[in-house]
Amino acid sequence: MGIAVVGSIGLDTIQTPAGRVHEVLGGSAAYFSLAARHFMPVSVVAVVGDDFPREARALLDQPDVDLGGLEVQEGKTFRWEGVYSDDMNTRATIRTELNVFERFDPQLAQRTRSLRNVFLANIDPVLQRGVLEQLDRPRLVLADTMNYWIRNKRDELMETLKRVRILIINEEEAREVTGEALTHKAARAILSLGPETVVIKQGEHGAFLQGPEVFFTCPAYPIETVIDPTGAGDSFAGGFVGALARMTRVNDHNLRRAVVYGCVLASFAVEGFGVSGLAHANRDAILARAEAIADMTRFSLSDTARILR
Amino acid sequence: MGIAVVGSIGLDTIQTPAGRVHEVLGGSAAYFSLAARHFMPVSVVAVVGDDFPREARALLDQPDVDLGGLEVQEGKTFRWEGVYSDDMNTRATIRTELNVFERFDPQLAQRTRSLRNVFLANIDPVLQRGVLEQLDRPRLVLADTMNYWIRNKRDELMETLKRVRILIINEEEAREVTGEALTHKAARAILSLGPETVVIKQGEHGAFLQGPEVFFTCPAYPIETVIDPTGAGDSFAGGFVGALARMTRVNDHNLRRAVVYGCVLASFAVEGFGVSGLAHANRDAILARAEAIADMTRFSLSDTARILR
Numbered sequence: 001m002g003i004a005v006v007g008s009i010g011l012d013t014i015q016t017p018a019g020r021v022h023e024v025l026g027g028s029a030a031y032f033s034l035a036a037r038h039f040m041p042v043s044v045v046a047v048v049g050d051d052f053p054r055e056a057r058a059l060l061d062q063p064d065v066d067l068g069g070l071e072v073q074e075g076k077t078f079r080w081e082g083v084y085s086d087d088m089n090t091r092a093t094i095r096t097e098l099n100v101f102e103r104f105d106p107q108l109a110q111r112t113r114s115l116r117n118v119f120l121a122n123i124d125p126v127l128q129r130g131v132l133e134q135l136d137r138p139r140l141v142l143a144d145t146m147n148y149w150i151r152n153k154r155d156e157l158m159e160t161l162k163r164v165r166i167l168i169i170n171e172e173e174a175r176e177v178t179g180e181a182l183t184h185k186a187a188r189a190i191l192s193l194g195p196e197t198v199v200i201k202q203g204e205h206g207a208f209l210q211g212p213e214v215f216f217t218c219p220a221y222p223i224e225t226v227i228d229p230t231g232a233g234d235s236f237a238g239g240f241v242g243a244l245a246r247m248t249r250v251n252d253h254n255l256r257r258a259v260v261y262g263c264v265l266a267s268f269a270v271e272g273f274g275v276s277g278l279a280h281a282n283r284d285a286i287l288a289r290a291e292a293i294a295d296m297t298r299f300s301l302s303d304t305a306r307i308l309r
Numbered sequence: 310m311g312i313a314v315v316g317s318i319g320l321d322t323i324q325t326p327a328g329r330v331h332e333v334l335g336g337s338a339a340y341f342s343l344a345a346r347h348f349m350p351v352s353v354v355a356v357v358g359d360d361f362p363r364e365a366r367a368l369l370d371q372p373d374v375d376l377g378g379l380e381v382q383e384g385k386t387f388r389w390e391g392v393y394s395d396d397m398n399t400r401a402t403i404r405t406e407l408n409v410f411e412r413f414d415p416q417l418a419q420r421t422r423s424l425r426n427v428f429l430a431n432i433d434p435v436l437q438r439g440v441l442e443q444l445d446r447p448r449l450v451l452a453d454t455m456n457y458w459i460r461n462k463r464d465e466l467m468e469t470l471k472r473v474r475i476l477i478i479n480e481e482e483a484r485e486v487t488g489e490a491l492t493h494k495a496a497r498a499i500l501s502l503g504p505e506t507v508v509i510k511q512g513e514h515g516a517f518l519q520g521p522e523v524f525f526t527c528p529a530y531p532i533e534t535v536i537d538p539t540g541a542g543d544s545f546a547g548g549f550v551g552a553l554a555r556m557t558r559v560n561d562h563n564l565r566r567a568v569v570y571g572c573v574l575a576s577f578a579v580e581g582f583g584v585s586g587l588a589h590a591n592r593d594a595i596l597a598r599a600e601a602i603a604d605m606t607r608f609s610l611s612d613t614a615r616i617l618r
Contacts, residue, residue, distance in 0.1 A: 299565035
């Protein structure tokens with residue numbers, strides 16, 4: 001029982017109004033794993049170079065994170081450098097060095113092939129499909145993507161989407177995939193591309209989920225001090241996929257709860273540089289934030305008819 | 310029993326991706342009144358010129374809207390022209406003609422002075438305070454403002470805010486008033502300026518409310534086709550203030566419900582040009598949308614502890 005995640009592991013250099021860090025552990029598979037492990041064991045399928053620092057590996061090497069599928073190739077690890085705007089709502093990429101990630105061709109070990117849950121993080125849609133083909137009998141197939149693939153590998157992405165059960169995607173990307181300006185209409189349009197459910201991440205406005213018979217919105221947990229937004233989306237995915245995979249059935253009740261856990265894990269991620277914020281997530285803290293979101297959103301319409309004329 | 314609203318009434322020329330209308334009824338007091346009247350009678354305090362068309366007046370002249378305080382002055386009515394961007398998230402003002410609104414000096418009739426509820430729509434904060442001074446014993450004082458007053462009459466605005474119980478403001482304006490980038494921190498900063506509660510309007514992302522002991526978020530009702538965003542904020546205020554004024558007590562439960570009604574009335578407003586969308590709001594339709602928002606936001610954390618490791 002567990003979740004396979006296929007994505008990037010890299011070294012990020014990040015500048016935000018809160019400061020700057022140099023070559024810290026990053027990548028979608030890193031954030032995802034460190035968020036999802038609170039719910040279910042995670043098997044990482046990724047590649048790093050032979051320069052990948054021991055300290056970075058140690059951050060990933062948690063009891064519930066299986067690094068058996070973290071391939072070490074000769075060469076340099078994937079590197080990314082970005083600078084966030086003052087309000088942290090936008091970021092500029094200063095530098096992307098794919099390095100060994102450029103030749104990434106995920107090969108799943110036998111014990112990973114039998115996993116029933118898989119998260120295909122933002123990588124080439126051809127590789128995403130290649131991973132699916134290696135799985136024996138996937139039950140819960142979830143994926144993310146980004147504007148690069150939407151623009152440059154649209155046909156391949158469409159093929160992959162046909163085999164994805166739940167797509168987790170940013171608001172802007174949902175608009176770009178579908179051409180719909182209204183986010184909830186973009187969500188419905190995505191359902192016609194294959195996925196039975198879509199989750200749209202809205203940053204500081206939270207997330208919403210559209211399924212065949214469920215439409216659910218959840219606010220972001222209100223953070224006191226945002227230090228670094230990097231990885232918030234992948235941490236959301238980790239919380240969402242982890243919680244959903246752990247719950248037996250994919251139904252209305254569980255999908256809604258899973259979105260709440262996604263928002264909770266994203267909130268920890270932004271409280272520190274790199275993955276350091278996620279280190280403060282633990283059972284009690286996660287539960288407390290989920291309860292806080294419940295309190296922020298509850299209301300009752302009792303007596304309502306009486307107040308209308 | 311009723312609500313006094315002081316604001317603008319004008320003729321708007323509006324262009325959106327859905328089309329264009331010429332000199333239709335507009336202004337904050339128009340949208341507010343046509344939204345709030347579903348909960349409580351509204352007395353309009355505003356000014357128009359002697360060119361104000363009979364058809365525009367007829368749209369306002371509803372059983373629950375008292376136009377006794379709608380002054381007709383010699384001269385031209387306030388006019389505004391704006392063009393919305395393709396995604397309707399931004400608009401450019403092409404033309405603003407204050408006309409008789411430039412000399413607006415609200416004088417309340419005796420029966421209006423005794424009203425306990427007042428909404429000070431977005432006008433000069435000096436005039437807002439002048440209206441407050443004319444009220445005998447105001448119970449529920451709510452106000453809106455905009456970036457123009459924040460930038461150009463900041464000190465006067467701060468004086469007014471000391472006497473406002475609930476401020477209803479846009480997200481960008483909340484940031485501008487306080488200098489806080491995070492919306493929920495801007496909300497808390499506003500509470501230190503005088504208001505006991507603040508409601509922050511977030512457009513397609515809904516609204517949230519911060520009071521001394523309540524923090525509540527509500528999503529926007531998902532509209533199929535947005536025709537014209539003009540007046541959404543004032544319609545939100547109409548729904549919020551109308552519902553809250555109608556309910557006896559200003560408490561956690563009622564503040565939350567009032568935000569929901571604000572979101573519901575805003576959703577009608579954007580479905581047609583000018584005030585035409587609000588014409589489709591009626592008791593049953595309002596209740597149905599409030600119930601839909603309840604369904605969109607509900608979740609249960611039952612069994613939650615079990616899914617965390």
